[in-house]
Amino acid sequence: MLTGEWEPARTALPSGTDERLDLDWELGVRATGLDLDEQVVRLDDGRELFYDGLIIATGASPRRLPGTEDLAGVFTLRTLDDVAAIRAAIDAGARRVVVVGAGFIGAEVAASCREQGLDVTMVEPLPQPLSRVLGERVGAVIADLHRAHGVDVRLGVGVEGIEGDGRVERVALADGSTVDADLVVVGIGVVPNTGWLEGSGLELEDGVVCDETTLAAPGVVAAGDVARWPNARFGETMRVEHWEHALDMAMHAARRLLAWGEGVTDVAAFAYEPVPWFWSDQYDRKIQLAGRPGPDDEMVVIAGALDDERFCVAYGRDERVTAVLAVNMAARVVRYRRALADGLTWSQVLEDAAASGS
Amino acid sequence: MTGENRFQSRWGSEMRVVVDFDLCESNAVCMGIAPEVFEVRDDDFLYVLQEEPPPELWDRVRDAAARCPKQAITLEG
Numbered sequence: 001m002l003t004g005e006w007e008p009a010r011t012a013l014p015s016g017t018d019e020r021l022d023l024d025w026e027l028g029v030r031a032t033g034l035d036l037d038e039q040v041v042r043l044d045d046g047r048e049l050f051y052d053g054l055i056i057a058t059g060a061s062p063r064r065l066p067g068t069e070d071l072a073g074v075f076t077l078r079t080l081d082d083v084a085a086i087r088a089a090i091d092a093g094a095r096r097v098v099v100v101g102a103g104f105i106g107a108e109v110a111a112s113c114r115e116q117g118l119d120v121t122m123v124e125p126l127p128q129p130l131s132r133v134l135g136e137r138v139g140a141v142i143a144d145l146h147r148a149h150g151v152d153v154r155l156g157v158g159v160e161g162i163e164g165d166g167r168v169e170r171v172a173l174a175d176g177s178t179v180d181a182d183l184v185v186v187g188i189g190v191v192p193n194t195g196w197l198e199g200s201g202l203e204l205e206d207g208v209v210c211d212e213t214t215l216a217a218p219g220v221v222a223a224g225d226v227a228r229w230p231n232a233r234f235g236e237t238m239r240v241e242h243w244e245h246a247l248d249m250a251m252h253a254a255r256r257l258l259a260w261g262e263g264v265t266d267v268a269a270f271a272y273e274p275v276p277w278f279w280s281d282q283y284d285r286k287i288q289l290a291g292r293p294g295p296d297d298e299m300v301v302i303a304g305a306l307d308d309e310r311f312c313v314a315y316g317r318d319e320r321v322t323a324v325l326a327v328n329m330a331a332r333v334v335r336y337r338r339a340l341a342d343g344l345t346w347s348q349v350l351e352d353a354a355a356s357g358s
Numbered sequence: 359m360t361g362e363n364r365f366q367s368r369w370g371s372e373m374r375v376v377v378d379f380d381l382c383e384s385n386a387v388c389m390g391i392a393p394e395v396f397e398v399r400d401d402d403f404l405y406v407l408q409e410e411p412p413p414e415l416w417d418r419v420r421d422a423a424a425r426c427p428k429q430a431i432t433l434e435g
Contacts (some may be wrong), residue, residue, distance in 0.1 A: 244387065247425055279385055286383070286402075331398040334386040 001083045002112040008080060031058070034200040036217055053257045056197070056208050056222040057250065060190035060241065065100065065162060073168035074184045077105055086185060094183035095119060098171045100159050102129035104280045105187035107142060110151050111282040120151045121179045123171070125158040134289075135299050138313060138325065141306050142282075149283055154179075190241065192226045207239045213270035214253040219260060223253035233273040233341075234292045234322065242278035249274070275340045279330070284309075288330050290337035291315070291323030298346075302353040303329065312336075314349040321349050372435040373416055375409050375423075381430035388422035388431060395419055 001011065026043070033042035040048040062076035073094070075086050090113075097113045099106045102124035110122045126132060128139025129146075143153050160172040162184060170178045192207040202216055203209040207228035210216045214229055222229075224246040228239040240249070249272070256270050264270075279288040293299075293315035303326075304311030312326040312333070321344045324336035336344065375395060382404050388396035389404075394415055397405045411419050423431040 243427065244425070277390075281383070286385070288385075328402060329400070330384050330386045330402060331389065331400060334390050334398065337390065 001080075002086060002109065003115055004087065008084065011080060031196050034197055034202070036201050036220070039219065052219065053261055054220045055250075055253055055257060056216065056220065056226060057224045057246075058193040058196070058226050060192045060225040062186070062190050063188045065159065065186055065188070068162050068184075068186075070166075071162060071164055071168050072166060073164070073182055074162055074186065076186050077109060078190070086183070089183050090116065090118070096179075096181050097121070097183045097185065098123065098179050098181040099185050099187065100171070101187040101189070102126070102143070102146075102153070102155075103187055103189070104130070104278075106185070107146065107282050108280060109185045109187060110146055111149065114146075114149050114151055115283070118183075121154060121171075121181075122146060122151050123154045123157060123159055123173060123179075125156065125174075127156050129153075129155075132295050133293060134325065135293070135295075135297070135315070137299060137306060141327075142287075145282065145285060152179075190225065192228075192239065194226065209237075211267075212272065213267050214249065214256050214272050215260060215267075219257070221253040221257045221260075223249040227253075229272060231273055231292075232271060233275065236292065238276075238292065240274075240276045242276055244277055245274065275337050277333070277337055285327050286330055287325070287327050288333040289323060289325045290333050291321070291340050293323035293325075297322055300349060300353050302349055303332065303356045314346075314353075316346045316349065319346045321346055373411060373413075373419065374434040375406050375411065375419060376432045376434055377404060377406055378430045378432070379404070381428045383428055383430075385427055387425050387427060391422040391425065392418040396422060 030044040031041050032044045040050050042048050062078045064076060068074045073089060075082060095118055097118050097120045099110045099120060099122040102122050106122060107129060110120050113120045128136045129142045131139035143155065146153050158174040160174050162168055163170050163172055168181055168184050170180050171184060172178050194204045194208060197204060207226055208216050208222040210222050210227055210229040212230045212232060214221045214223060214227065216222045225241045227249065228237055230237045252272050259270060275291055277290045279286055294317060297315040297317050299313055299315050302312050302314050310328040312329050314321055315323040321340060324333055326333045384398050384402050384404050386398040389398050392415060395406065395408050395411050397407055399405060423433055
């Protein structure tokens, strides 16, 4: 949509299931509170909704740069309205774009804007894009990809402030330099939408804290960007923001809630241990990641080479494979994702690397 | 869970898988759900292995169609 290739209507969810599901929508109403004892959700129009079971799926909101709220031309990217606003700014003649943050959102925005011929500067305080997630070597590959497409990539430097008189004019960086801009897109992560749950008694810590089965309290489950739970497969309490995860965790949480309602006691059968997976399209590259790499993991190339258009790498620690990443090798990631779920070992990965001659 | 009988009324005794290859981006979501039917090969193209999958695969094929991020899979029958 950002490139103008898709019309908004094309992003609509597939229709035709509502009537079968017998759902009541309460659109344009905000949940403002939860009372676990009374089993009610309070709404901003004063009503209270009683529940037998509750699924919390309130998502997350993008972090903003403080002090930029009233400055025109500064955007975050989360909703359909956000895309429309950025699109409108480009259509209105914006030509100099600064992208704050070289994470997946920032990198995709940078790529979309370059493909439309806009000047793009991408600013990232880390030494390489995504280096905390993917390591510096793969991060450098992503930085080089953007440089090759004409992005001015500024690494290891933060943003000091965004300046302008009512409308953005330039971005001041921590090294004292400034970058002229008429459009700024800020992609510096999200904050889970848990404000309405303050004081409810639910444990909140960068999300709604659930048990290993996605249950947050008796009769209450959480799913998607807002939910944090211990994923035993990775020995880590995680919150996952991926598209596929939102679907997958929602279905798991629904099953879990139904089992709770039926008084099922064998909760071990409901342990939620997915291998997270997502992709990111940047220029002609499809980057896919399955698993959960740690910042100090070892990394080994298992197909192709880092300076190829196609390659695949594995991350691991303590003889365990934690993640597999590929560029333009989607099928390989799907197969490795399955292998990760089946307990793929580091020595198996090294054998694959040797077999491919990497 | 694939919700058996979820969309049962929409299909009779056959199912035919149709992929719009102009939309398909080979993200391989479908392959993760129903590898018996969908395969993204090393050339990065999606191949439909069974255009008329047997009924025991229908739930997963429907799931794959519903979860396709590009809505490139339609089911006829």
